[in-house]
Amino acid sequence: MLALAGKAVELAVARIESLPGENAWDGEFQEGLERILLEKPPEEGRPAEEVLQRAVEDILPMTTRLDHPRCFGFVPSEPTWPGVVADFLASAWNVNACTWLVASGPSQVELVVLDWFRRWLGYPESSGGLLTSGGSAASIDAFVAAREAAGNPERPSVYMSDQSHGAQARAAMIVGVRQDAIRQIPTDGTFRLDMGALTRAVAEDREAGFRPMAVCANAGTSSTGAIDPLHAMADLCQAEDTWLHVDAAYGGFAAITEKGGELLSGIERADSVGLDPHKWLFQPYEVGCLLVKDARTLESAFAFRPTVLQDTVWGANHPNLDDRGLQLSRSFRALKIWMSIQTFGLSAFRRAVSKGMELARRAEEYVQESRTLELLAPASLGIVCMRVNPEGAGLEDDTLEGVNREVLARLFWDDRAFVSSTSLRGTFSLRLCIINHSTGWDDVRETLEAMERFGEAALAA
Numbered sequence: 001m002l003a004l005a006g007k008a009v010e011l012a013v014a015r016i017e018s019l020p021g022e023n024a025w026d027g028e029f030q031e032g033l034e035r036i037l038l039e040k041p042p043e044e045g046r047p048a049e050e051v052l053q054r055a056v057e058d059i060l061p062m063t064t065r066l067d068h069p070r071c072f073g074f075v076p077s078e079p080t081w082p083g084v085v086a087d088f089l090a091s092a093w094n095v096n097a098c099t100w101l102v103a104s105g106p107s108q109v110e111l112v113v114l115d116w117f118r119r120w121l122g123y124p125e126s127s128g129g130l131l132t133s134g135g136s137a138a139s140i141d142a143f144v145a146a147r148e149a150a151g152n153p154e155r156p157s158v159y160m161s162d163q164s165h166g167a168q169a170r171a172a173m174i175v176g177v178r179q180d181a182i183r184q185i186p187t188d189g190t191f192r193l194d195m196g197a198l199t200r201a202v203a204e205d206r207e208a209g210f211r212p213m214a215v216c217a218n219a220g221t222s223s224t225g226a227i228d229p230l231h232a233m234a235d236l237c238q239a240e241d242t243w244l245h246v247d248a249a250y251g252g253f254a255a256i257t258e259k260g261g262e263l264l265s266g267i268e269r270a271d272s273v274g275l276d277p278h279k280w281l282f283q284p285y286e287v288g289c290l291l292v293k294d295a296r297t298l299e300s301a302f303a304f305r306p307t308v309l310q311d312t313v314w315g316a317n318h319p320n321l322d323d324r325g326l327q328l329s330r331s332f333r334a335l336k337i338w339m340s341i342q343t344f345g346l347s348a349f350r351r352a353v354s355k356g357m358e359l360a361r362r363a364e365e366y367v368q369e370s371r372t373l374e375l376l377a378p379a380s381l382g383i384v385c386m387r388v389n390p391e392g393a394g395l396e397d398d399t400l401e402g403v404n405r406e407v408l409a410r411l412f413w414d415d416r417a418f419v420s421s422t423s424l425r426g427t428f429s430l431r432l433c434i435i436n437h438s439t440g441w442d443d444v445r446e447t448l449e450a451m452e453r454f455g456e457a458a459l460a461a
């Protein structure tokens, strides 16, 4: 184990060091991978180093390098190395963070980390929560709590913007909201939920016999980074006695910075907030988080005590974290957050998150000054959207879509960066999500220059 782990660490460090010089993407078609990987499990073992080498050569490189300084696609993520080591430790110590009896130290560390998060959001001491596998699981847990808080109504309805992540609608369906009672509310010119439309939809649904069970606000959409009008949504939910969930999976950790705190003002009024430390808190997958304003709402929805676990209810005043969500056996996710923040200090995280926002702002400025690029959505948190559309060219949207698809393909095949696209009210858009802590301005600028270059070449062709 010592030799194997030592070798694994050497290889992992070498990978991190060589990352900037590599392409941000590598992958293979399924037939190619089947050829080298599809096999029966070997009856007899082989030397562990040989197996490790195979994993490192044939499997692990076949991925988008989400931690690459030029990975701007989807929502990238660049974990800290103490976080990586923490995941190894949690496995090596074989922690099951299910109950206090089974894992008191890990449970306490999870409570410490949740207390940090609660303070960053401005949540009261009465709040509580748990770490989850990610933002999707956090939404499911949140909607279960919302459904129970609403008295498990027969015809529940849920509201979210037309920019909300699909994970929200899926979570609503999983907790029993019919697809035709999931309202996608239109958004304004900056992709923020339209309050007038939301108010009307809630009133119409009440009239039609629905029980508005939850409103889901975005604290950073994954498409453009838009932040919904959190205060106005909180006012409406208060007046309607409806649960307000904020999906802050992507944008929530901006709250650790002064500017982010201002942008996210109102988040503290939500009944629940979903966060993803495996995004903008630089943690290895998987770790998401759900915080609820009143910790009791989770336990009354989830606590379930089979007799086989009766010994775990000894003593008093210790929470069993499995009482707060859908998992009993749980990995020790808090350790990576705790070790990362203990190692670098919160100020380093603040600087890294601020840098992402600043780079997105500079990218927006670059696009505004470019004669080739057009800004399609302003920088919001760490995201900015643009397309190739040279000034005065007077091209139709269909032509522009073809050109921009070509630009995306050239970036994919001929450039080190990894960029993904989105559709903004039907307009094909290139999109940069700039949140990796090792990304510098040169990485962003050279990617924007490549967009201009590939765009001009596509137009000339």
Ligand SMILES: Cc1ncc(COP(=O)(O)O)c(C=O)c1O
Pocket (backbone or CB within 6 Å): 075, 133, 134, 135, 136, 137, 165, 167, 220, 221, 222, 247, 248, 249, 250, 251, 276, 288
């Ligand atoms: C805004 C938003 N919400 C929810 C999710 C889903 O989170 P997860 O992938 O951690 O389940 C994502 C993932 O990218 C996201 O960006």
